[in-house]
Amino acid sequence: xxxxTLELPPNSSVPLGLSTPGDYMQxxxxxxxxxIEAVAARLKISPANLLALESDQFEKLPGETFVRGYIRAYxxxxxIDCDAALANYEDYLRALxxxxxxxxxxxxxxxxxIPLSRRRQIAVALxxxxxxxxxxxxxxxxxxxxxxxxxNTALIGDEQSRSVEPGVLPNESLSRDLGENTQLIDDTATxxxxxxxxxxxxxxxxxxxxxxxxxxxxxxxxxxxxxxSECWVEVADARGDVLFTDIKQAGESLSLEGKAPFNVMxxxxxxxxxxxxxxxxxxxxxxxxxALRFEVGGESPN
Amino acid sequence: MLKRLRGxxxxxxxxxxxxxxxxxxxxxxGIVLDEPSVVAIRHHNGQKIVEAVGxxxxxxxxxxxxxxxxxxxxxxGVIADFQVTEKMLQHFIKKVHENSWFQxxxxxxxxxxxxxxxxxxxxxxxxxLGAGAREVRLIEEPMAAAIGAGLPVDEANGSMVVDIGxxxxxxxxxxxxxxxxxxSVRVGGDRFDEAIVNYVRRNYGSVIGDATxxxxxxxxxxxxxxxxxxEIDVRGRNLAEGVPRSFTLNSDEILEALQETLAGIVQAVKxxxxxxxxxxxxxxxxxxxVLTGGGALLRDLDRLLTQETGLPVIVADDxxxxxxxxxxxxMEFMDKxxxxxxxS
Numbered sequence: 001x002x003x004x005t006l007e008l009p010p011n012s013s014v015p016l017g018l019s020t021p022g023d024y025m026q027x028x029x030x031x032x033x034x035x036i037e038a039v040a041a042r043l044k045i046s047p048a049n050l051l052a053l054e055s056d057q058f059e060k061l062p063g064e065t066f067v068r069g070y071i072r073a074y075x076x077x078x079x080i081d082c083d084a085a086l087a088n089y090e091d092y093l094r095a096l097x098x099x100x101x102x103x104x105x106x107x108x109x110x111x112x113x114i115p116l117s118r119r120r121q122i123a124v125a126l127x128x129x130x131x132x133x134x135x136x137x138x139x140x141x142x143x144x145x146x147x148x149x150x151x152n153t154a155l156i157g158d159e160q161s162r163s164v165e166p167g168v169l170p171n172e173s174l175s176r177d178l179g180e181n182t183q184l185i186d187d188t189a190t191x192x193x194x195x196x197x198x199x200x201x202x203x204x205x206x207x208x209x210x211x212x213x214x215x216x217x218x219x220x221x222x223x224x225x226x227x228x229s230e231c232w233v234e235v236a237d238a239r240g241d242v243l244f245t246d247i248k249q250a251g252e253s254l255s256l257e258g259k260a261p262f263n264v265m266x267x268x269x270x271x272x273x274x275x276x277x278x279x280x281x282x283x284x285x286x287x288x289x290x291a292l293r294f295e296v297g298g299e300s301p302n
Numbered sequence: 303m304l305k306r307l308r309g310x311x312x313x314x315x316x317x318x319x320x321x322x323x324x325x326x327x328x329x330x331x332g333i334v335l336d337e338p339s340v341v342a343i344r345h346h347n348g349q350k351i352v353e354a355v356g357x358x359x360x361x362x363x364x365x366x367x368x369x370x371x372x373x374x375x376x377x378x379g380v381i382a383d384f385q386v387t388e389k390m391l392q393h394f395i396k397k398v399h400e401n402s403w404f405q406x407x408x409x410x411x412x413x414x415x416x417x418x419x420x421x422x423x424x425x426x427x428x429x430x431l432g433a434g435a436r437e438v439r440l441i442e443e444p445m446a447a448a449i450g451a452g453l454p455v456d457e458a459n460g461s462m463v464v465d466i467g468x469x470x471x472x473x474x475x476x477x478x479x480x481x482x483x484x485x486s487v488r489v490g491g492d493r494f495d496e497a498i499v500n501y502v503r504r505n506y507g508s509v510i511g512d513a514t515x516x517x518x519x520x521x522x523x524x525x526x527x528x529x530x531x532x533e534i535d536v537r538g539r540n541l542a543e544g545v546p547r548s549f550t551l552n553s554d555e556i557l558e559a560l561q562e563t564l565a566g567i568v569q570a571v572k573x574x575x576x577x578x579x580x581x582x583x584x585x586x587x588x589x590x591x592v593l594t595g596g597g598a599l600l601r602d603l604d605r606l607l608t609q610e611t612g613l614p615v616i617v618a619d620d621x622x623x624x625x626x627x628x629x630x631x632x633m634e635f636m637d638k639x640x641x642x643x644x645x646s
Contacts, residue, residue, distance in 0.1 A: 045614045046588070062589035065452040069592065074603065084630025 001003035019232070020269065020293065021071065021089040022056040028078040029054075043073050050074075056092070056293060092292075095269075099283055099294040221260040221297060224275040232267030260297030314409045315398065315435075316629030317391070318446070319426065321376045322468025322491055322596060324356075324390070325626035326398055329634065333623050334398050339468075341390050342372040355393040364511045378488045379415040379443075379470035380422040384429060391433035410435040410632045413625050415470050416442040416484040441632050443467070443625055444474030445481060447594040449635075450628025451618035455479055460582030461589070464571060464607075465625065466597025468492050471567050473574045475582055482582060485574055489566040491597050494519050501559030506549050508538035519600070523556045525564055526602035526609070553601075564603075568610045575611060590614030594624040 019027060029039060036054075040047045053070055054061040061067050068086060075085040225233065229250045235243045237258030244256055250271070256262075266272055269292040274281040276297045283294065316327040319339070326335040337356030340363060344353040352422055353370055356360060362372040400408035410430050414423055423440055430438045447465040448455050455461060455476050465472040468491045474484040495515040502510050510518075514536060522532040533552045540547040571591070575583060588634050593604060598621040607615040614629040 004480070043614060044612055063452070063454055065592065065618060066589050066616060068619060071616070073614070073616055141304070164606050 019087065019088075020056045021092050021263045021266065022054040024080075024085065024088055025071070025074055027080065028075075028080050032078060034078075039074070039077065042077055043070075045070055045073070095292045096294065099269075099292055220257045221262075222277055223256045223258070223260075223262050223264075223296065224253065224278075225256075225264075226273045227251065227271055228273075229268065229271035231271050232265075233272075234265040236263040238262070261295045262297060263293070264296055265293040311470075313398070313406075314411075314633055315395065315415075316411045316626055316633055317394075317430070318443075318444075318623075318626040318629060319387075319391070319412050320375065320467050320625075321374065321379055321470070323622070324394060326394060327623070327626040327630040328398065329630055333626060334478055335394055336607035336623070337394070339376050339390065340372055340374050340613070341386050342366065342370055343386065344370050352393070354387050355390055361608075363513060365504055377469060377491075379467065379486070380418055381425045381429060387425075388429040388432040388641050391429055395433055395435070405434065407434055407436040409437045409439075409633075411439045411441055411629050411636075413443045413446045414440050414482065415486050416444055416472050416474060417486040425513060435496055439633070439636065441629055442472075442474070442481060442484065444472040444484060445476060446482055446625045446632055447472070447618075448474070448476050448628065449631050450624035451592050451594050451621075451628070453592060456500075460578065460585035462574070462578075462586045463594075464567075464591060464593050464598075466490055466567065466593065466595040466600075466603075467625075468596065471570060471597065475574065475578050475586070477582055477585075483577055483581065483620045485570055487566055487570045489570075490595075491519075492515075492598070493563045493566075494523070494560055494597070497559045497563050498523075498556060501555065502536070502538060502543070502551070505555070506538070506547075507541045508547055508549065509541060510536060510538035514538065518551060518556060522551060523554045523560065524553045524601040525557065525560065526605040527554075527557060528604045529553060529605075560600075565605065567597075570608065571607060571611060575613075587613055590616055592616055592618050594618045594621045596622050 029036075036047050036050050039045075040050055043050075049061055049070065052058070053067070058067050061070065068089070071085050071089055072082045075082045102236055170173060221237075222233065225235075225248075227248045227250055230247060232247050233254065234245045235258075237243055237256075238261055239259050241258060243244065243258050243262075244254060247267075260276065262276075264274070269283055274283065274296060281296050283292070308635055313328045313331075317493065318325040318327075322339060324339045325333055326334070328334050328524070338360035340355040340359040341355050342359040342362045344351045346369070353359070354372075359372050362370065364372070366372050373383065373386060375381065375383040375622050381387045395406055395408065395410075399408075401609055412426050414426055417556055418426075425436045427440065444463050444465050448461055448463040451463065453461040453463065453476070456479050458478055460482070461476050463472075463474055463476065466476075469488065471487050472484065473486070475482045498515040498518055499510055499512065502508055502515075518534055518536060522534045524530075524532075531553050533550050535548060535550055537546050537548045539545070575586070590612065591607065593607070593615060594617075597603065599616045604615040604617050607613075620627075631645050
């Protein structure tokens with residue numbers, strides 16, 4: 001928002017609907033060909049506070065009462081309607097509040113309401129549970145396997161000692177018993193194999209979870225703005241670089257690359273469609289045709 | 303016991319008992335009453351009967367027959383006529399509770415000038431109790447004004463408020479919910495009116511009433527040389543001829559008439575700044591001085607004070623109701639924190 005971009009011929013009427021309160025004041029001041037220092041000398045408000053007022057950084061000023069007081073005093077000095085300037089300020093604040101709520105709500109809907117850190121915690125907890133279950137199964141099975149093997153060996157010993165019994169084919173009974181025992185051993189081996197499979201499955205789940213929690217993030221985000229009527233635009237990215245400042249005409253579109261979240265200011269928010277990385281961002285302020293400053297793609301404030 | 307029962311059907315009121323106007327603020331309902339502090343009394347067989355209160359009574363000011371007197375029971379911010387003040391408060395409290403079946407018995411917070419004496423405070427307290435209040439709390443006017451104007455009074459940050467009322471101008475520097483410095487000068491809207499009456503008598507040889515003087519002040523009055531010039535046609539009684547005459551007054555003449563009174567306010571503000579602790583003075587220099595009260599509506603008074611003090615001066619939103627609104631907020635605060643905001 002530089003002074004050179006907003007020069008107006010003297011005595012021109014400032015369009016109220018297309019500017020933020022700060023812009024409105026700045027345009028009126030430039031129309032009267034007054035410098036910040038001259039205004040500061042008249043109102044005794046420090047130039048820093050005046051600049052904060054003109055750039056809509058109201059949080060840098062001493063408080064709501066003073067912001068309103070400064071706007072009133074400034075408007076009186078510039079010969080513009082105090083009530084209109086204050087109404088513009090109130091509209092701006094209301095629109096800013098509404099949009100912050102709206103953008104946050106949209107963002108939540110996009111993220112299916114579970115944040116990344118939460119998803120990571122869930123994945124870790126699930127993996128831990130799977131490992132514990134698998135280990136307990138393995139231990140219990142291996143314990144029972146040892147026991148049955150021991151019992152079978154004892155059984156074999158008994159059978160061998162009993163082999164002197166008349167009328168019984170010792171080899172036959174031994175082979176039958178051995179066959180049963182082999183089957184038991186086979187069962188144990190199968191269950192152990194299953195346990196190994198479960199472990200490998202768990203590892204697979206873990207790998208999948210890891211893949212879910214660490215998606216590849218593009219370094220630069222893309223913001224696309226398309227205009228249906230004439231609109232003032234200013235876009236800055238998270239690094240503080242001002243990417244674009246100008247008026248766009250109806251039918252034009254604007255593609256910008258930078259780091260999200262983008263700080264966007266629009267003269268007429270209703271005439272613009274916004275998309276971030278190909279996904280549309282819906283902004284619906286309640287008052288119509290008013291200027292608006294908001295963030296796109298930032299973390300929610302809550 | 304009965305009062306407590308009646309209290310259950312009454313609202314908590316914050317009353318700005320001003321010399322010129324009385325305002326009552328009710329929580330969740332806002333300003334519910336804004337009427338001139340005027341009472342018209344009819345004398346009948348040695349008895350005094352209240353004829354009218356508020357707007358009706360003000361209309362009678364200066365226009366009453368012999369058996370009716372319209373008086374202002376407060377003078378210079380304090381009670382001048384105890385009984386009449388009580389009657390007036392009673393009338394206003396009843397008016398606020400018009401829909402109630404019971405006789406109201408509200409809790410009341412009344413704003414008092416910051417340098418009022420114990421006797422004056424007691425007079426206000428007792429007149430409110432006499433008017434049917436169940437419990438009376440007092441708060442200094444500039445503190446209420448600062449809260450009503452939305453200043454950050456609870457922060458460790460100096461705020462300066464100048465409340466120009468009908469009878470007095472209250473100046474205070476506030477920090478951490480307390481008054482660090484306060485001063486009260488008996489200069490206010492009434493003095494402006496008097497100055498205009500005297501000016502017209504001296505320069506036009508005509509007498510005008512207080513109500514006309516107030517109208518002149520509101521329409522063409524200004525406090526700063528170089529303001530937009532305005533004119534007004536006025537009718538008054540010519541002293542030499544004894545008949546009503548019409549003449550025109552302009553802003554410059556009114557500025558000249560108000561010069562002395564304005565100098566009193568400027569002087570008081572300057573002396574407050576001189577006596578403020580340096581840390582608070584620097585806070586005030588950064589943010590500025592806030593004007594409240596009906597006097598703040600005098601055109602370009604903020605410009606005059608800006609020029610004289612070299613500090614930013616702003617007029618609060620809706621300066622007339624700041625004190626009453628601030629009193630309402632202070633009452634909530636006192637209930638919540640169980641502390642009193644009266645420093646003296």
